[in-house]
Amino acid sequence: MSAAPTAPAEPTPALGTAALNSALAAGERPPRPGAISTCLTFGWRGMLKIKHVPEQLIDVTLTPVLFLLMFTYLFGGAVAGSTGEYLQFLLPGMLVQTVLFTAVYSGVALNTDMTKGVVDRFRSLPIWRPAPLVGAVVGDSARFLMASTVVVALGLIMGFDAKGGILGILAAIGLVVVFAFGLSWVFTTVGLLMRAPNAVMNTGFMALFPLVFLSNIFVQPSTLPGWLETFVDINPISHLTTAARGLMAGTATASEIGIVLAVAAGLTAVFAPLTARLYRSRT
Amino acid sequence: MTQISTPAIEASGLVKDFGDTRAVDGVDLAVPQGAVYGVLGPNGAGKTTTIRMLATLLRPDAGSARVLGHDIVTEADAVRGLVSLTGQLASVDEDLTGRENLILMARLLGYRRERAKGRAAELLEAFGLEDAAARQVKNFSGGMRRRLDIAASIVVTPRLMFLDEPTTGLDPRSRNQVWDIIRALVAQGTTVLLCTQYLDEADQLAERIAVIDRGKVIAEGTPGQLKASVGQSTLHVRLLDPEHRADAEGLLARALDAPVHLESDPAALSVPVTGAESASDAIAELVASNVTVADFSLGQPSLDEVFLALTGHPAEDSAESEAADTIEEVPA
Numbered sequence: 001m002s003a004a005p006t007a008p009a010e011p012t013p014a015l016g017t018a019a020l021n022s023a024l025a026a027g028e029r030p031p032r033p034g035a036i037s038t039c040l041t042f043g044w045r046g047m048l049k050i051k052h053v054p055e056q057l058i059d060v061t062l063t064p065v066l067f068l069l070m071f072t073y074l075f076g077g078a079v080a081g082s083t084g085e086y087l088q089f090l091l092p093g094m095l096v097q098t099v100l101f102t103a104v105y106s107g108v109a110l111n112t113d114m115t116k117g118v119v120d121r122f123r124s125l126p127i128w129r130p131a132p133l134v135g136a137v138v139g140d141s142a143r144f145l146m147a148s149t150v151v152v153a154l155g156l157i158m159g160f161d162a163k164g165g166i167l168g169i170l171a172a173i174g175l176v177v178v179f180a181f182g183l184s185w186v187f188t189t190v191g192l193l194m195r196a197p198n199a200v201m202n203t204g205f206m207a208l209f210p211l212v213f214l215s216n217i218f219v220q221p222s223t224l225p226g227w228l229e230t231f232v233d234i235n236p237i238s239h240l241t242t243a244a245r246g247l248m249a250g251t252a253t254a255s256e257i258g259i260v261l262a263v264a265a266g267l268t269a270v271f272a273p274l275t276a277r278l279y280r281s282r283t
Numbered sequence: 284m285t286q287i288s289t290p291a292i293e294a295s296g297l298v299k300d301f302g303d304t305r306a307v308d309g310v311d312l313a314v315p316q317g318a319v320y321g322v323l324g325p326n327g328a329g330k331t332t333t334i335r336m337l338a339t340l341l342r343p344d345a346g347s348a349r350v351l352g353h354d355i356v357t358e359a360d361a362v363r364g365l366v367s368l369t370g371q372l373a374s375v376d377e378d379l380t381g382r383e384n385l386i387l388m389a390r391l392l393g394y395r396r397e398r399a400k401g402r403a404a405e406l407l408e409a410f411g412l413e414d415a416a417a418r419q420v421k422n423f424s425g426g427m428r429r430r431l432d433i434a435a436s437i438v439v440t441p442r443l444m445f446l447d448e449p450t451t452g453l454d455p456r457s458r459n460q461v462w463d464i465i466r467a468l469v470a471q472g473t474t475v476l477l478c479t480q481y482l483d484e485a486d487q488l489a490e491r492i493a494v495i496d497r498g499k500v501i502a503e504g505t506p507g508q509l510k511a512s513v514g515q516s517t518l519h520v521r522l523l524d525p526e527h528r529a530d531a532e533g534l535l536a537r538a539l540d541a542p543v544h545l546e547s548d549p550a551a552l553s554v555p556v557t558g559a560e561s562a563s564d565a566i567a568e569l570v571a572s573n574v575t576v577a578d579f580s581l582g583q584p585s586l587d588e589v590f591l592a593l594t595g596h597p598a599e600d601s602a603e604s605e606a607a608d609t610i611e612e613v614p615a
Contacts, residue, residue: 020464023409024471026402027440029364030393041390045376052378117372120434124338125391126364241337 035128039135046139049109049186056105060143061150064098068154071218075261084159090245091155093217096116096176096237098151099144102214103180104204107187110275111200112194112281130276137184144180148173164250172247175260179240182264185271192278236263287325289352291316291474292337296346297333306332308498309346314491316351316442319465319475321489323482323590329498330478331371334445337476338368346613350402351442366378367441367588371448373428374435377421384420388438410464426457433464440473447478482587496594510583512592517553517582518562523575525549531574538565550577 033041050057068091076086090187110133113119122132152169162169187204194200214228215237221229232238239259246252292314299307307329314320322330334340337348339359347354353361368374375384382403389399405483407416410430416422420431429449436444446465450458465475465488479485485492488505494502494509502509518539522531528550532543535554539561556562562581569576
């Protein structure tokens with residue numbers, strides 16, 4: 001036999017053998033963490049990513065600021081008679097648009113992750129299998145909240161009058177975030193099907209743009225040709241916008257909110273298991 | 284140590300296809316507990332795919348394997364509780380700092396918050412990473428990244444550790460550090476499955492080696508056995524004066540009745556010998572003929588030579604389908 005594998009490590013200046021041995025000996029296995037705790041740990045990882053890569057927040061926050069300013073002051077007078085009137089109409093929709101575009105990043109982030117070796121490590125751990133996915137999407141909700149805060153704060157500064165009060169605003173943000181949570185699963189599915197993060201981004205935005213613009217975010221559907229109005233009326237984004245407007249104005253009905261929650265639940269029920277399945281089988 | 288008699292790995296007939304490419308073509312392995320077991324082969328030989336099946340990341344298309352007594356398909360979760368994996372790509376999060384990576388692992392393995400911090404600090408110290416603890420991993424050197432990677436694998440000391448090419452791309456000093464860590468791990472009772480394409484690495488660390496080529500195990504044994512299977516040892520001679528090499532070549536060829544190989548070093552020659560006795564006779568003959576020998580050594584053939592003898596092609600000449608062995612490969 002050429003080498004005795006149990007021979008003591010040769011001393012190297014940089015590594016203390018004693019420290020190494022005691023660190024190795026101290027690695028006893030604690031009890032397994034629960035599914036929720038594991039998801040929260042992955043959510044914490046998402047927060048750390050925002051901390052270390054704050055650039056990803058710039059387009060999330062800057063784009064809605066530009067949109068809100070441009071649309072209000074450029075089109076407000078033409079579309080609604082005055083910029084103040086238009087802001088009342090537009091702000092809840094801008095909140096929706098902002099958060100939905102942010103949801104695309106869930107897919108981009110997952111796709112980026114899959115190209116890294118760290119996913120192999122997660123998958124070789126004895127943890128609840130979907131935890132990395134659920135945790136990441138939960139972590140993304142923090143990003144949704146940040147983007148929402150920016151839009152709403154700017155809207156209030158510009159003179160938005162929230163008749164539903166602070167609770168109405170919070171409820172609107174909450175509803176939009178819940179919907180975005182459901183939509184995130186669509187983009188994580190796309191994220192696992194596409195080969196590159198850029199492709200995920202392009203596909204996501206290309207799918208979202210028409211849906212966002214062909215909704216009631218920017219204009220009253222009644223001003224549209226009949227066939228387009230029909231489409232706009234069934235577009236789930238219109239329903240979300242209507243509910244968010246209602247909550248901010250203090251006039252939302254249970255059915256308006258219920259439709260949105262049902263769509264979010266439906267998206268989650270279909271796309272979350274699909275994402276988990278693709279995640280497991282992707283090599 | 285319990286159940287020392289259970290093999291760390293028993294695999295039979297493992298097969299994995301990626302599309303039309305058969306990456307692993309019926310691999311059998313029997314790895315005993317408590318040592319380094321080397322899996323040696325060129326790029327694209329199927330090493331990584333084999334490891335990924337054993338670590339429950341890939342489902343085999345055929346064949347079966349048990350890791351520490353647990354089936355890798357039906358008892359995958361139990362296997363995951365006993366092994367850890369250090370992949371070919373760095374299996375750490377590049378955006379996070381070294382400390383955050385270790386805390387993340389500790390939390391995922393069930394450590395409570397404070398204990399996770401303590402464990403991370405312990406490992407950072409042991410692996411000489413304290414100064415870099417607060418830096419993002421993307422700014423680490425290759426050696427630091429590897430050490431962090433291994434540290435992340437032993438937050439909980441695994442019974443079996445998969446190490447996929449742990450020293451590829453490292454400078455010699457970092458490589459020695461990684462070797463020291465591997466030796467220390469084994470001394471603590473962990474079994475290590477070491478995939479490598481470096482023959483001297485397997486020779487240095489592994490108690491047994493499986494040579495893998497084009498998805499099949501083509502030889503298995505101790506490093507000594509593998510070398511012996513090539514059949515002979517080699518006498519390496521270096522002369523004080525390169526001028527004498529022609530004389531030495533003639534003398535050695537006559538004394539040993541074997542072809543003499545002239546090394547690229549103008550003062551060095553090597554010649555296959557059948558035993559130590561004939562080698563010392565040949566050296567004596569050189570000395571008697573006033574050819575001054577600076578140094579000589581009698582060595583077993585290198586594993587490079589073994590690989591050439593076993594496969595008919597050198598280790599550097601990789602198999603046709605390198606892509607099948609990489610992580611990015613997505614079946615169509």
